[in-house]
Amino acid sequence: MESPARPGMSRHLWKSTLLSGILTVILGILVWVWPGITIIIAAIAFGAYLLIAGVTQVVFAFSLHVSAGGRVLLFISGAAALILAVLCFRSLQESILLLAIWIGVGFIFRGVATAVSAISDPTLPGRAWEIFIGGVSLVAGVVMLAFPFESIVTLTRVTGIWLIVIGVFEVVSAFGIRKASKGPVPPITQPAAEPVD
Numbered sequence: 001m002e003s004p005a006r007p008g009m010s011r012h013l014w015k016s017t018l019l020s021g022i023l024t025v026i027l028g029i030l031v032w033v034w035p036g037i038t039i040i041i042a043a044i045a046f047g048a049y050l051l052i053a054g055v056t057q058v059v060f061a062f063s064l065h066v067s068a069g070g071r072v073l074l075f076i077s078g079a080a081a082l083i084l085a086v087l088c089f090r091s092l093q094e095s096i097l098l099l100a101i102w103i104g105v106g107f108i109f110r111g112v113a114t115a116v117s118a119i120s121d122p123t124l125p126g127r128a129w130e131i132f133i134g135g136v137s138l139v140a141g142v143v144m145l146a147f148p149f150e151s152i153v154t155l156t157r158v159t160g161i162w163l164i165v166i167g168v169f170e171v172v173s174a175f176g177i178r179k180a181s182k183g184p185v186p187p188i189t190q191p192a193a194e195p196v197d
Contacts, residue, residue, distance in 0.1 A: 021170025024163050032160025035153050040070030042156075046102070047088030054081030062084035096168035100152040104144030 031038045057078030061071045088095035115134025118127050144151040 014174045014181060017177060018171055018174035021167045024167030024170060026167075028160045028163030028165075028167055030160075031163060034195065035156040035160070038156050038160075040092065040098055040153055041047075042067055043074055043088065043092060043099050046099045047085050047095050050081045050085035050088060053083055054078045054083075057081065088105075097148055100144055100148030103152070103155070104141045104148065107137045107141030107144060109141075111135065111139075111141060 044116055055078070056183075057074050061074035061078060064074070065068075066074070066139060084098060091133070111134045115131050118124055118130035118134060121127070124130060144155075
């Protein structure tokens with residue numbers, strides 16, 4: 001038995017993939033061409049994130065049924081986030097600096113965790129590669145902390161290039177999906193019933 005209907009999802013999937021790819025390329029170009037504006041927007045979003053996270057954690061500290069230690073940790077974490085949010089909104093330069101420090105510390109933690117887990121597990125597949133990635137992340141974090149403003153501009157440009165590359169791959173993939181959806185649909189056959197004795 002053959003099914004003449006072609007899957008409708010693949011017909012429309014290529015359009016959404018194409019749109020996503022084009023938007024990603026445009027975003028990548030904007031980020032690469034105007035890293036300063038991108039950094040300002042990211043710094044403002046970072047301040048807003050700290051503000052929301054801080055308020056949420058302080059509210060949770062008084063409303064959740066957790067241990068006294070949990071309440072104290074939530075309150076301290078929320079209060080620290082609120083202080084950082086105030087610093088972010090007080091000065092755009094401080095906001096960018098805090099964002100760079102946040103990213104640098106994140107790189108360091110990830111690099112140390114990746115390298116240590118790879119070193120401590122000799123059976124890990126791709127162990128040497130994991131150690132290398134951990135080392136690169138650690139160095140990137142240290143450089144980010146040592147030169148925060150220069151590093152965040154470089155990181156923004158790299159992010160723009162990366163978005164352009166991803167967008168181009170999505171556009172190419174969209175046309176591949178479109179071509180595949182126009183091709184012949186293989187017939188769906190049912191297995192022949194086995195004779196009953």
